[in-house]
Amino acid sequence: MSAVLAASHAADVLPASSQNAHVLLASSQNVAGFGNQPLWIVLIKVLGVFVFLVVMTLFAIVFERKVVGRMQNRIGPNRVGPWGTLQSLADGMKLAFKEEVIPLLADKPVYFLAPILSAVPAFLAFSVIPFGPEVSIFGHRTPLQLTDLPVGVLVVFACSSLGVYGVVLSGWASGSTYPLLGSLRAAAQMISYEVAMGLSMVAVFLFSGTMSTSGIVAAQQHTWYVIPLFVSFAIYAISVVGETNRAPFDLAEAESELVGGFHTEYSSFKFAMFFLAEYINMVTVSALATTLFLGGWHAPWGVHAIWSGANSGWFPVIWFVVKIVAIIFVFVWLRGTLPRLRYDQFMHLGWKVLIPINLVWILAVTTIHVLRDRGWPAWKATAIPLALVLLLVVVPALMMLEGAAARRAADRDDEDEADARLTPTFPTPPMDLVVPSPKRLTTASVHPPTSAIAEGEDPDG
């Protein structure tokens, strides 16, 4: 109740403050340019984003197979096109000409709708990602970004939430056991990790003072947020792996348990849509990580000092794509290195580790930020909140964890004793059983086979 009151109170204060009006004005100026683009520019950009995503997907699939292959001492695909680069294109073409099998019990309309519901939000999420600064397209100056909104990042967030529908409905409509289990798992893990992901962005908005993606990139001109907000970045990186159902968090399609997960019953182009959506989501979260934490399209340190043109014109697209590919490489690296988690361990990590760390981190960062805004010296503004967090949160949490561990250990001991007292209901061999050496083998190796048979018959006779 008081939580709601506090929030509504904050909303009351909002318009009253003149400073705040300034903030709002700044952010609306930031995104004003996107309202009056000519239609042909918009169409070019729409097509550009679409093609970029499809090409990135084709690239990411080959890249992943190549890199995983190398990590497993294999070569990977190398037959189709130069160095196997056209492999995923060939696979996509092949899927188009495959038979479509629809299970008899499937709920047909939903079964048909699910892949579309999965693929469309994946494309949409990319609409607010900035590729670069203002460039000139056929003599018209325009930012290299499809569009931007004062709530830009929320668009990405909303689209990733909508993607859950595709997953849930595909499993539900298949009328089959494995897809149902897979889709339930996928939905639960996506929404669980969405909480951690959403909380990890709060600190970024705090620093940048805006939620528009271009504003956030502009605010990182000098310092990338990965440095002051490393904890947020780490939590974001972990949670997007869960959010996109990638190894080691790919429990939704754990091959050894659930065959293919939610898309087990899908074939042909419907399956291709799920595949496309998965890889586009991977590209999108990489692009969002770049935008929020890694300076967006800004050139890495040093490059700008050597070459002043690095951050203007079309060159920033290079930095942007290089950063995305680097993050995709980390995704692949994780897949090649780590074994899959158990489902309970995975949910434990999301709900009991990432969320509390996130909340405490947000509290600490917010306090430091506000105190420094009010003119406190940096050391004082940093040390006091940190000391408070240590005293009020970390120490009690550690004590509680230790107590819980001790309780669990005691429980385990009790269980072991109880197990020991139980009389077994089935015959068990004695622990000091001596296994007799196999007689026939030894005799057979010493004597010729005929005499071994004779020996075996002897006791009976």
Added chain:
Amino acid sequence: MLAPYLPIVLLFGLAFAFAFFSVAIAPFTGPRRYNKAKLEFYECGIEPTPQPQGPNRFPIKYFLTAMLFIVFDIEIIFLYPYAVANKALGLFGLVEIVIFIVTVFVAYAYVWRRGGLDWD
């Protein structure tokens, strides 16, 4: 006012057309060879288990997760505007947001203690 949203709508149109077209033409481009066994759902070749139909297919555990998600999602939605307007709200906003986070933390601790976050 809504002009910045126009590109999103156009991208939606393109993506939807692409996805719908792909899914719709798939039955016509592929071959069709009837086999009764293909129409059964896949269970690694063993005799398929009968499926419960209707809403009771979902274990209750997942509903609980979904409800917990709503609580935290609302918390996030309240934190975002504060984070953006943080300069304007100053010390007063800080105190309010600390109270807010602590309040949600109490609910979180309660759920944890009652075993709502355990997954067996």
